[in-house]
Every structure is written in structure tokens, then in C-alpha cells.
Amino acid sequence: MKDFVLNVVNKLNVAEDKDRVSVVQFSRDPETHFYLNSYTTKDDVLDTVRVLRHKGGRPLNTGAALQHVRDNVFTASSGSRRLEGVPQILILLSGGRSFDNVDVPASALKDMGVLIFTVGSRSSDSRELQRISYEPSYALSVSEFTDLPNVQEQLLNTVEAVTVSVTPASPTPTGMSV
Structure with a gap:
């Protein structure tokens, strides 16, 4: 998962x-490692991601993580430029079915205009990921997280196509939940 995040960040400007x-990790509780305005260079983001440790644990409260991202990441004080019309992207990596409700917080994010993309492993609920995603087609699956490189290009191409259609300026702040 860390390599996936590193590879995605490497493609960004x-x-x-x-x-x-x-980057926000979650299991029982969400944990923000850094906010949208914490770093202004790719090297700083990459250096920080490289030293992250996988949070792990159960239960998986995806709904709480989505609410946390809505309340704490996609805010002006955390560096969101949503109110300036900059596209807001969330890439959610999920390793299992959520133990809490995902529909209300996912809808709240979508109502804010956040474009949610999901990638789940075999243990995930594909219907749940489709409900979380901005569009059901924005939900991708892999057998194991070691297969993430197989969907990375597809995900990035979709994100790029969507953000270009949202705004021709195409700056794309990205919130990632791992």
C-alpha cells in the first residue's frame, strides 16, 4: 500500500x-499523518510517506474515516481549496468490509463535490466500495494489495480524465486514506 501511495504521489505535481x-490511515479510528497544507514539495510528501507504518487493526470503521476526512482534511484550514473551485479527490484503499455505516459520510463528501475513488482487496465488499465511490465505476478491486500496481495506471488515468473535465486548470489536491 505504501508503494502504491508513493507511486501515485510521484505522478503528481x-x-x-x-x-x-x-494521508489518513484508519482501522478502528482514523489517524491523519499530514494535511493538504502540511507540505508544499513532492520530496517532503514522499519522505513522510516512506517512514509511515501500516496502521492495521480491527474493526475497520470506514464510515468514521470518511467523516474524519470530511471534517478534518477537506477544510480550508487544512489546505483544501474546494471553495476556490479546485477539484477534491479522495482515493480510499480498503482491506475489508466496514463495521460502521459508510453511506451517510460518503454522501456528505459527494455533496461537497469530493470525487471519491476506491480500491479494495478481496476481503472488501465491492458493493460497499461502489456506494462509497463518486460513481460506481470509480471502485476498483485487487485480489491482494500486492496487485495494486495492476490498477494504478487505470486509477490515475480515470482521476486525470475526471479532473480535466471538472476544471481546465487541473490542479488536483488529493486526500488519500490508506
């Missing part, structure tokens, strides 16, 4: 007036 990145 990270800068204060370009792409912004946040």
Missing part, C-alpha cells in the same frame, strides 16, 4: 498552488 496531498 505537488506544490502550494498545484496538487496537495494528505
Whole structure:
């Protein structure tokens, strides 16, 4: 999963007036490692992601994580430029079925205009991931997280196509939940 995040960040144009990145991990409780305005260079983001440790644990409260991202990441004080019309992207990696409700927080994020993409492993509920995603087609699956490189290009191409259609300026702040 860490390699996937590193590879995605490597494709971005990270800068204060370009792409912004946040990383939140979750299991029982969400944990924000850094916010959209924490780093303004790709190297700083990559260095921080490289030293992250996988949170792990159960139960998996995806709904709480989505609510946390809505309340704490996609906010102006955390570096979101949503109110300036900059596309907001969330890439959610999930290793299992949520133990809490995902529908209300996912709808709240979508109502804010956040484009949610999901990638789940074999243990995930594909219907749940489709409900979380902005569009059901934005939900991808892999057998194991070691297969993430197989969907990475597809995901990035879809994100790029969607953000270009949302705004021709195409800066894309990205919140990632791992």
C-alpha cells in the first residue's frame, strides 16, 4: 500500500498552488499523518510517506474515516481549496468490509463535490466500495494489495480524465486514506 501511495504521489505535481496531498490511515479510528497544507514539495510528501507504518487493526470503521476526512482534511484550514473551485479527490484503499455505516459520510463528501475513488482487496465488499465511490465505476478491486500496481495506471488515468473535465486548470489536491 505504501508503494502504491508513493507511486501515485510521484505522478503528481505537488506544490502550494498545484496538487496537495494528505494521508489518513484508519482501522478502528482514523489517524491523519499530514494535511493538504502540511507540505508544499513532492520530496517532503514522499519522505513522510516512506517512514509511515501500516496502521492495521480491527474493526475497520470506514464510515468514521470518511467523516474524519470530511471534517478534518477537506477544510480550508487544512489546505483544501474546494471553495476556490479546485477539484477534491479522495482515493480510499480498503482491506475489508466496514463495521460502521459508510453511506451517510460518503454522501456528505459527494455533496461537497469530493470525487471519491476506491480500491479494495478481496476481503472488501465491492458493493460497499461502489456506494462509497463518486460513481460506481470509480471502485476498483485487487485480489491482494500486492496487485495494486495492476490498477494504478487505470486509477490515475480515470482521476486525470475526471479532473480535466471538472476544471481546465487541473490542479488536483488529493486526500488519500490508506
